[in-house]
Amino acid sequence: MKNTEINVPLCDKCASETGSIFRHLSAEEIEMLNYQKEYRQYKRGDVLYQEGNRISGFFCIHSGIIKVYKTGLDGKEQIIKFAKTGDIIAYRSVLSNEVACTSAKVIADCKVCFLPSEILVSFIKTNPTYALELMRLACHELGEANSIITDIAQKTVRERLAEILLFLVHDFGLDDQNYLKISLTREELANIVGTATESVIRLLSEFKTDRLVELNGRKIRILDKKGLEKISNILLKA
Amino acid sequence: MKNTEINVPLCDKCASETGSIFRHLSAEEIEMLNYQKEYRQYKRGDVLYQEGNRISGFFCIHSGIIKVYKTGLDGKEQIIKFAKTGDIIAYRSVLSNEVACTSAKVIADCKVCFLPSEILVSFIKTNPTYALELMRLACHELGEANSIITDIAQKTVRERLAEILLFLVHDFGLDDQNYLKISLTREELANIVGTATESVIRLLSEFKTDRLVELNGRKIRILDKKGLEKISNILLKA
DNA sequence: CGGTACGTTGAGTCATATCAACCATAGTGG
DNA sequence: CCACTATGGTTGATATGACTCAACGTACCG
Numbered sequence: 166m167k168n169t170e171i172n173v174p175l176c177d178k179c180a181s182e183t184g185s186i187f188r189h190l191s192a193e194e195i196e197m198l199n200y201q202k203e204y205r206q207y208k209r210g211d212v213l214y215q216e217g218n219r220i221s222g223f224f225c226i227h228s229g230i231i232k233v234y235k236t237g238l239d240g241k242e243q244i245i246k247f248a249k250t251g252d253i254i255a256y257r258s259v260l261s262n263e264v265a266c267t268s269a270k271v272i273a274d275c276k277v278c279f280l281p282s283e284i285l286v287s288f289i290k291t292n293p294t295y296a297l298e299l300m301r302l303a304c305h306e307l308g309e310a311n312s313i314i315t316d317i318a319q320k321t322v323r324e325r326l327a328e329i330l331l332f333l334v335h336d337f338g339l340d341d342q343n344y345l346k347i348s349l350t351r352e353e354l355a356n357i358v359g360t361a362t363e364s365v366i367r368l369l370s371e372f373k374t375d376r377l378v379e380l381n382g383r384k385i386r387i388l389d390k391k392g393l394e395k396i397s398n399i400l401l402k403a
Numbered sequence: 404m405k406n407t408e409i410n411v412p413l414c415d416k417c418a419s420e421t422g423s424i425f426r427h428l429s430a431e432e433i434e435m436l437n438y439q440k441e442y443r444q445y446k447r448g449d450v451l452y453q454e455g456n457r458i459s460g461f462f463c464i465h466s467g468i469i470k471v472y473k474t475g476l477d478g479k480e481q482i483i484k485f486a487k488t489g490d491i492i493a494y495r496s497v498l499s500n501e502v503a504c505t506s507a508k509v510i511a512d513c514k515v516c517f518l519p520s521e522i523l524v525s526f527i528k529t530n531p532t533y534a535l536e537l538m539r540l541a542c543h544e545l546g547e548a549n550s551i552i553t554d555i556a557q558k559t560v561r562e563r564l565a566e567i568l569l570f571l572v573h574d575f576g577l578d579d580q581n582y583l584k585i586s587l588t589r590e591e592l593a594n595i596v597g598t599a600t601e602s603v604i605r606l607l608s609e610f611k612t613d614r615l616v617e618l619n620g621r622k623i624r625i626l627d628k629k630g631l632e633k634i635s636n637i638l639l640k641a
Numbered sequence: 642c643g644g645t646a647c648g649t650t651g652a653g654t655c656a657t658a659t660c661a662a663c664c665a666t667a668g669t670g671g
Numbered sequence: 672c673c674a675c676t677a678t679g680g681t682t683g684a685t686a687t688g689a690c691t692c693a694a695c696g697t698a699c700c701g
Contacts, residue, residue: 235553238636243553260535261542266549289538290531296538297498297527303541304499310548311504315473315481317555318597322689351648359556361690366649382648382698398476560657589680599658604681620680 173204174227174276183251185225186302189295194288202278213269213277214255220265222281223255224248229275230337230347233267234356244357246306247272247336247347253302259285260303272349320398322360326368328397329357330378334387348383411442412465412514421489423463424540427533432526440516451507451515452493458503460519461493462486467513468575468585471505472594482595484544485510485574485585491540497523498541510587558636560598564606566635567595568616572625586621 176198180187187198207213207229214220216236224231230249234242245267248254258265259282289296316325330345337347349357355365369385372378377393379386387393414436418425425436445451445467452458454474462469468487472480483505486492496503497520527534554563568583575585587595593603607623610616615631617624625631 235549237553237557241557243556245549245552257542257545260538261546262539263543263546266546286535289534293528293534296531296534297524300498300527300534300538300541301500303538303545304495305501307495307541307545307548308499308501308504310545310552311473311483314483314548314551314555314597315475317552318481319475319479350646359552362647363649363691364689367689370649588678600679601659601681602657605657608681 174278175199176202176278179225179227183227185251186253186295186298187225189298190288190292194292194295197284198280201284202280204276204278206274206276207271208274209271211271213271214265215268216265218265220255220258220282222279223253223259223285224269225253225278225280226250227276227278229271229277230273231269231275231277232272232353233269235267242353242356243359244353246309249337256285256299257303260299272347272353317359322358322364323368323371324396324398325358325360326354326365327372327377327393328399329354330385330387331390331393331397331399334390339387343387344381345385345387348385350383412516413437414440414516417463417465421465423489424491424533424536425463427536428526428530432530432533435522436518439522440518442514442516444512444514445509446512447509449509451509452503453506454503456503458493458496458520460517461491461497461523462507463491463516463518464488465514465516467509467515468511469507469513469515470510470591471507473505480591480594481597482591484547487575494523494537495541498537510585510591555597560596560602561606562634562636563596563598564592564603565610565615565631566637567592568623568625569628569631569635569637572628577625581625582619583623583625586623588621 176187177192177195179185180190180195187195190198202225213224213231226248228250230247231254232244233246233248233254234244237243248269254269255265257267285299289299316328320328333345333347333349337345340346351365351369352362354369355362358365369378369380372393373380375392377387377389377396379388414425415430415433417423418428418433425433428436440463451462451469464486466488468485469492470482471484471486471492472482475481486507492507493503495501495505523537527537554566558566571583571585571587575583578584589603589607590600592607593600596603607616607618610631611618613630615625615627615634617626
């Protein structure tokens with residue numbers, strides 16, 4: 166079942182194409198990856214790992230979309246981030262040597278490689294460039310988390326919803342008709358913003374009235390990016 | 404002015420006493436630290452670095468307390484964390500190679516060492532144990548940030564205030580009369596919780612009425628830890 | 642055809658923000 | 672020494688954003 170299966174992507178090709186963290190590895194190291202990885206396919210709704218468990222490895226996303234979330238009070242999800250092609254997830258718990266502080270569930274069917282913890286750690290010891298890149302990744306995410314904290318603490322739900330729509334545009338893009346390429350339930354949107362599902366629905370329909378978006382079920386068409394930026398109160402960055 | 408000054412702490416002693424990240428360095432590496440560090444003293448209100456700037460190094464706290472915060476809309480501070488003896492700050496921007504995403508200001512007079520970026524990076528290349536520990540630190544903070552996001556998004560201000568009081572107890576301790584050792588203005592408390600100053604004042608005085616705390620100006624005496632835990636709705640951890 | 646999950650809308654409530662006034666304290670300068 | 676100012680703390684009144692609860696519509700599925 167392992168790498169004998171058809172269509173298992175090769176790590177060297179994948180790393181250079183997706184620009185994953187593994188592009189910094191040597192040919193031999195890539196070969197090790199290829200040998201040790203376990204290729205898996207998941208469908209929407211499948212769970213990759215769950216909060217509170219110790220994980221024996223991490224995931225590299227080949228295709229598809231995964232939501233990474235924490236379960237708060239009353240089981241309400243708080244979506245922390247999304248992972249897509251080229252991203253790695255669960256590396257946090259591997260490196261901090263803690264149990265998983267999040268769960269991961271499939272949003273759009275995906276193909277991923279599962280890699281044992283040791284390989285992540287051993288490369289750190291043998292390949293400083295890669296170690297630094299990994300560090301950079303973790304520290305970058307830390308910076309993003311800090312921004313999210315400030316946003317949730319200080320912005321209104323309306324501002325945050327507009328901001329998140331723009332964030333989704335930036336991360337997943339629009340198709341040729343300006344529809345967001347990622348499709349989420351209203352509840353999932355609420356769980357990113359940190360609000361109630363009903364509030365998202367009401368605000369989205371306000372945005373629709375104001376001709377900022379168009380709604381077709383789960384598909385959201387972005388009509389006025391500038392308008393959303395204005396609402397979202399994005400601070401200008403250097 | 405550098406290390407010729409009196410009372411400059413020696414890194415080897417400091418590292419082992421404070422349990423800082425540098426305890427994983429070799430004797431020679433510690434010696435390098437000692438040689439390259441710049442010892443500085445700051446008073447309450449002093450700013451160590453500011454958001455948006457590129458920083459040429461990072462800080463290791465020898466004594467005192469520093470608040471690390473982001474400036475949001477209308478200049479309102481969102482306090483991200485506190486740093487005290489043994490902690491390092493600003494390493495995030497050094498490692499991610501980004502400008503500072505936070506500012507740092509002194510809460511309680513402090514003595515710190517400033518270390519040039521290169522030294523942090525060069526040790527990563529030469530000392531894998533240290534690299535891993537640094538990675539662990541960053542990943543641990545990432546996990547904490549994720550929890551904070553979920554908390555702010557899902558808990559009420561009342562719950563969060565109780566939680567933060569407990570967090571301050573845990574991190575800074577109580578004196579022999581159960582007074583919190585860290586002393587913050589009401590506004591600073593509000594900027595951790597992510598609320599208005601007036602709300603903190605009102606809630607604190609409710610807590611006082613409920614015999615959970617006692618207030619003497621900026622000094623807060625913790626009377627009923629269990630009670631605060633109950634209010635804070637802390638999830639049980641493994 | 643019933644079941645389940647998702648989406649929508651309305652009504653009512655409450656927590657929290659906002660605005661404003663006032664007090665206490667400490668530092669400043671004439 | 673006193674007026675002056677700035678900063679922080681407190682309280683009250685008021686406004687409102689956002690949540691909750693409840694009902695109902697829709698779509699898909701076995």
